[in-house]
Amino acid sequence: MIPGLKLYYDLMSQPSRALYIFLSMNKVPFERCPVALRKLQHKTTEYKTNVNRYGKVPCIVEPDFRLAESVAIYRYLCQKYRVSSYWYPEDTVRQARVDEYLAWQHLNIRADISLYFFHVWLNPLLGKEVNADKTERLRQRVDNGLNFFERTLLCNGKQPFLTGDCISIADLSAACEIEQVKIAGYDPCSGRPHLNTWMNAVRDFTNPYYDEAHKFVYRLAPEHIATPAVLDDD
């Protein structure tokens, strides 16, 4: 291992999973530094001082540089390491299309899914009330967001990946995000055959790392959501 690149992550975090898969796929050596979000390890003064001042995962730390935010980290790694060019194309127009998705997703697909996941799955664990009206409103947001994703961004299956014929960091980031909603008992692929095809394509392309990164998602998803079997390795 080239000494120096540490990844701070939690496999319960969508962008952590995507970055873990990206590093593994591209054979970038890294030291695994798990951070337990459930123990609020990312909120400690020590973590904020020594790892990530924003108090979030994922984050990379090198001897003389630290960087947070998966979208920024992808770009940094693509410049610094030998990474297959389809992940973040050099062509200005194709790169712009990847950038556009990665900027858009924060307040759309990512926000939609995170809000639903927090309200429906995390709130009961924290002893907080789950409000039926709010659940319905949030479910509607997820429905609309995933319908737009399938119909407009994937062009109803006419386009295999988000920005064209090749996978990119936009697809990887999106698939890891959408997997999260399964934990809350929502099947994103039900009634969305093109989304299903695309998710399988991202998974096939990035396995075995995709399944490795999603082992907790697969275990936590309720029975009515079909997920691959995972080995009970830890």
Place this chain on the structure above:
Amino acid sequence: MIPGLKLYYDLMSQPSRALYIFLSMNKVPFERCPVALRKLQHKTTEYKTNVNRYGKVPCIVEPDFRLAESVAIYRYLCQKYRVSSYWYPEDTVRQARVDEYLAWQHLNIRADISLYFFHVWLNPLLGKEVNADKTERLRQRVDNGLNFFERTLLCNGKQPFLTGDCISIADLSAACEIEQVKIAGYDPCSGRPHLNTWMNAVRDFTNPYYDEAHKFVYRLAPEHIATPAVLDDD
């Protein structure tokens, strides 16, 4: 004017203002295509079909290319046009720091301020109730976000701009975002001298375009929020 670059924008939108200032500062010729958010012009089928499928502003349209999301548009313009290099530095580490802020802000400063603005200023215009508890929760989020911005990101004034000694697209984007909360009667600079110094520095550097882009913000902000005088030119 080089034919071809159209900017679709509304000066009531934070990223629209930032991009309008950026294009003006860098002498990139563009055709002004105002979109009235208050008339929901961005939600029409025509707009989504011919301009921006995401149904948002800002967006640029060239004869053979359209691009949404200000963060993606900055990068595209920096590659395509002659733009001063401090806006988006070529150095990998400095560029990464700009990318980090621009990825982080969506679900933090931008979300904090937008939620407050919508609840306190827009809801009454739409005939919706303003809930006092919710207002207080949202105000607390804005307080915490701006305190973090001043203390940690601006290092309590030890760093003149967000990513070092020079202004970048991170500063421009952030300042236009923070201006928005003034409309809702919240003074972001009150009790935050370093934030105030930084906002003045961004404004001074980018004027007269900054004031031009903020004319509606200045007019709509209530009297107790100090804003520059603007000419009644339209």
